[in-house]
Each structure stands twice: as structure tokens, then as C-alpha cells.
Amino acid sequence: MVPSRRVIARPQLSDEVAARLREQIMDGRVRPGEYLRLERLAAEFGISVTPVREALQSLRSQGFVHLEPRRGFVVAPLSRQDVADLFWVQAGIAAELAARAADAITTGVLRELTGIQEALRRAVADGRTDLVEEHNHAFHRSINLAAGSAKLAWSLSSVARYVPRGLYGRLPDWPRTALQDHEAVLQALTRADPDQAAAAMRAHITRAGELLIVHLERRGLWNGSR
Numbered sequence: 001m002v003p004s005r006r007v008i009a010r011p012q013l014s015d016e017v018a019a020r021l022r023e024q025i026m027d028g029r030v031r032p033g034e035y036l037r038l039e040r041l042a043a044e045f046g047i048s049v050t051p052v053r054e055a056l057q058s059l060r061s062q063g064f065v066h067l068e069p070r071r072g073f074v075v076a077p078l079s080r081q082d083v084a085d086l087f088w089v090q091a092g093i094a095a096e097l098a099a100r101a102a103d104a105i106t107t108g109v110l111r112e113l114t115g116i117q118e119a120l121r122r123a124v125a126d127g128r129t130d131l132v133e134e135h136n137h138a139f140h141r142s143i144n145l146a147a148g149s150a151k152l153a154w155s156l157s158s159v160a161r162y163v164p165r166g167l168y169g170r171l172p173d174w175p176r177t178a179l180q181d182h183e184a185v186l187q188a189l190t191r192a193d194p195d196q197a198a199a200a201m202r203a204h205i206t207r208a209g210e211l212l213i214v215h216l217e218r219r220g221l222w223n224g225s226r
Contacts, residue, residue: 014054023164028219087209091202093156097193098201099122100147129169
């Protein structure tokens, strides 16, 4: 359901609201067909109606909600294929960035990635999913920067925002899977092998999507439907 009451600080208030609602939709806490009432959301977030309306209009343009005449905003259907498609796009872009990074990798970047991977390993062992998320983000960011393709990295970030970072920590098998997948990516980068780097990164992102689909199935989002 909607988040507990708290005041969200500016700037970009409507973007923050949209991100929180998008996270709840992608996590299955707000279900397809559920109406999102402006006044109720404003009260829950502790804000005025205007940024809530702006957030819902943004989510409408992204296909997460529909606007029904005289009835309001309603959460759009979200199928397994929808989730798979989001990760398919991410996987393709991330794979290309990994390949480009492999062609341009330096010893400094490899040293940085190795340090991040070790920190990730400790976070997984300690059960610190918050740190796992942080180190996972740093690992990918370093690779994307090493690729030297700003516009492509921007395209990836635009797609990746549909699955908020905090969501991965709620997938039981994701931390150890991410650790193993990162090792394969790091090995390919160490060998400066663009094909293997791309393949390892594609498999990594695709697996994350599969884990999210399983998570949503366990939450009963589809109840046997496609």
C-alpha cells in the first residue's frame, strides 16, 4: 500500500513521489487495478496534492498508471513480459558498456573494481543488504565510467530507474547472485575481453530480472495469469 506518513524534502518533490510509487508498483505492494487517490496519497506523504498529481502524470507517461475519466489514476497492468522487457533493455545497454570498458580498462579501474568487489563480499557475508546495494551501484558505475560513453550510460540510467535500487535488497537470492556475477564480469575485464565482459554483464542483468519475476510471483501478483 502507500508509504507511511513522512515529509519529503524538496527539491524535485514530484520526482521523489513518482520514484516511491514506482518502487511500490514494481515490488507488487500496489497492485494493477488499484486506484491511487490524490488526497489520500498527499496525506500519506505529508505534502500537497499538486506534486502528487505531477508524479502520477509522470507515471502515466511511463505506462505505470492510467487515467480513467471521472474515476482517477489506476495502476496499469504489469505482466511478466513487461518486467522481462525492462531488464532485456537494461541488459543490452549494460553489456555494450561492459564491452567498451574492457577495451579501455586501466590498472587503476581494475584495482578500484577489485576493492569494490571485496567490500561487496564482506557485505554479503554480514547480511548487510544496504551495503550490498551501495557496492553494487559503485561497481556498475565504475564500469560505465570506464566505457567512456556518456550518452549510452545516460540511456542505461534512464531505463534502470524503473527498478529502484532499494528493491533488489528484498530479493532473497540477489546478494549472492550479484557477487558471483560480478566476479565473472571482473575476470572478463581483467582479461580485457570485450565479448566475455558483454556476455557476463548481460547474464547478470537478465538474472536480476528473473529474480524479480520470481519475487512478484511469490507475492501473488499474477495468480497464474501471464
